[in-house]
Amino acid sequence: MKRGWVLALLALFLVAGLVGTSYAEVKLGGELRLRGVMVDNGDSTAALKDGGFFEQRTRLNADASVDENAKVFLQVQDSRKWGSESSTTDTGASTSTSTTTTCTGLPCSFTDTNTDTKGVDLSQGYVELGKLFGQPLSVKIGRQAMFYGEHRLIGHLEWSNNARRFDAIKFTYKHDVVDVDFWTAKVTEAGADWGNDGNFNGIYASLKNIPKNAVDLYLLQKIASSGDANFYTIGGRVKGAVENFNVDYTAEVAMQSGDATATTSQDASAYAIRVGYTLADMMGLRVGIEYDAATGEDTATTDVEKFDNLYPTNHYLYGYTDDVDWTDMKAWAVSVSLKPMDKVTASLEYWNYEKEASGDDNGTELNVKLNHEMSKNINCEAAYVIRDAGDVAATSYGGYGTIPADKSATFGYFMINVKFM
16 A cells, blocks of 8 residues: 555656646645444344444545646545455555445445555546637546536446546537537447447536526437447436525436347436425525436336436435435435534435335435534534335445345444545
8 A cells, every 4th residue: 555655646746746847837635534334234134234334535636737728637546444454554465456346335435455555546537628629618538527417317426435437538618508518438348449348428518598597408328338238318407496485496307218238128217306495594494305206127018117327426315325226216305404503504304215116115214414514625424314124125335234124224424524735
C-alpha cells in the first residue's frame, strides 16, 4: 500500500509541477470518508448474523488547466475495510490479490487482502477540450464519473466505497435552450470491434427554456458483450415547483425495447412520481409522498419484461438497505423532514414494497436519518433502519445473509466526509 500511495502522490505532484510552471492554474484537493456500519440480523441462517465494520475511502485530486480550452483531471483512490489486510502493520510482502465485491448490499465494499499496492486505483483520469470548432462544444475523454437526473438509470454510486466510473468519450453541447450530452462508454472489453464489446451509449438532453421546471429527455443503448443483448431505453424526467403553494414534484418514465438475447426481445417500462409540500415557517418541515413502479418478468410471454435498472445510484431512492431497485417492483413511501437547527436536517421515511410480476409482499422499511453540515467541507450523517422482509426473503448487506420471510433486521451507520482543496 505504501508504494501505491507514493506513486500516486508523485503522479499528482508531477502534473501540478509540469503544468503549473508552464501554463495555467493547478488545483490539488481530496477527500477522506469514514463509515461505521452495524447489523442485527439475528434470524438469518448465515454464519454472520450481527456485528459491524468500518470502511474508509481516501482520494487525492489534481485539476490542471492546460490552457483556457483544455484541462486534465486526475483522481486516485484507496478504498478499504479496516483490518482487511492480514496485518495493518505488515511491510508489504503479501502476494494475495485484491477483489471488489458485487454492489448488491448497502455498502459496496472493497476487500483488499494485499498489503502492497492493490488498494490504490485510478478513480478518474480524463482530458477535457472545450470550444471545439469555435462552438459551445466540448469533449471529455477518459475514465470519468457520469450521473443524470436523480441517478435512477445513470449514477456515480458515490454511496459505495468505490463509486462507479465509466471509460468513455463524451461530448457536451451547451445552448441557451438546451444542453445535450452524447457519449459512448466501454463497459467490458471482449476483444471484438468496438460495436460488439460491452458498451453503454446515450444521448441526454436538458431543456432550459421551461420556467420553474427542469425537463430531461434521453435515449440510452446497452450492448452486452455476451448474450447478444442490444436494447434501448427512451424516457423523460420533469422536476419543478409550484411556488405559491410550496409544492415540489418530480416524475420520470422510461421504456425499453430491442434485443434482450439472440432470440428474445426486451419489452419493459418503469415510472416514478414524487410530490412534496413544505412549511418553511415550521423549521422547513416537508411532507412527501412517492410511488415507483417497474415491470417484472411475465412467464406467459417469451419477451423479457423485467426492467433493466442500468447503472443507477439506488441508495436514498428506494430506502437505505439497497435491496430494492427500479425493477420488478411497486413501492410507495411517505416521508417527513425538517431542519431543527441551522445546517442540521432530520428525516423519516416509511416504504412499502411489492413485487410487480408476482404481486408478492416484499416487506417494508422504516428509516430515520440525521445530517449535519458542520462546514462547507465537513459533513456528518447517521441513519438507523428497520427492514421487514414480508413474504419474500430480503437481501441483507455486509455479508450478513438474507432476512428470512416474515422476519426483520436492523441496520445503522455513521459517516463523516471531509473534503479539502
